[in-house]
Amino acid sequence: MKYPNLELLEYITENTANELFEDVLIMSTYHKFKICVFPQIWSSTALGFDANGGCGGQAITEAYTTVVKMTPCKVESGKGINRIYAVFFDGRIAYMCLNPSYELLLDISNMNMKSQREAMKYYKDDKYSKNSRVSIL
Numbered sequence: 001m002k003y004p005n006l007e008l009l010e011y012i013t014e015n016t017a018n019e020l021f022e023d024v025l026i027m028s029t030y031h032k033f034k035i036c037v038f039p040q041i042w043s044s045t046a047l048g049f050d051a052n053g054g055c056g057g058q059a060i061t062e063a064y065t066t067v068v069k070m071t072p073c074k075v076e077s078g079k080g081i082n083r084i085y086a087v088f089f090d091g092r093i094a095y096m097c098l099n100p101s102y103e104l105l106l107d108i109s110n111m112n113m114k115s116q117r118e119a120m121k122y123y124k125d126d127k128y129s130k131n132s133r134v135s136i137l
Contacts, residue, residue: 004066004091006035012093013068013086020135021098024082032071038111040065040089047089048115063090065113082131087113095119098133 010033042048042061066088085097085104094116097104101124107113114121116136124132 001039001062001064002091004037004064004088006037006066009035009066009068009086009088009091010070012088013070013084013096016086016093016096016137017070017084017098020096021082021084021133024098024131032073034069036067036069036108037064039063040111040113042089042115048087048094048113049089049092050115050117065089065111066091067108067113087119089113093137095134095136097122097135099131100124100134101132 013033014031039062040048042063044050045059045061047061047063048065068086068088070084070086072082083099085100087094087096097119100122104122119134119136123134
């Protein structure tokens with residue numbers, strides 16, 4: 001297993017978030033990043049990229065999962081703090097979550113992230129979360 005390039009993953013997270021969530025993000029280069037890297041075992045060589053009809057062999061495969069949390073340093077008045085989580089499997093971006101559900105935090109602590117197919121479980125649908133989104137990439 002090859003360890004991911006964390007600086008590159010920060011760069012990809014920031015640029016992808018600016019494109020996907022431009023209506024709620026403050027367009028600034030000043031963001032705080034927290035990164036969590038852990039090995040995860042998959043039942044296919046397609047890893048967690050099964051949503052796009054990925055082709056993979058049936059073999060137990062271990063790869064690094066990286067979760068990058070991005071929060072803004074400055075918050076404009078009237079806008080809440082938007083937390084963005086980008087999930088990478090083996091250094092490739094799988095999906096991004098804007099203000100996700102608590103289940104994402106549980107999965108990070110359990111070191112067992114959902115695949116692309118199951119990523120919508122991180123969508124928070126309640127009356128208090130107006131800006132929750134999940135984008136599968």
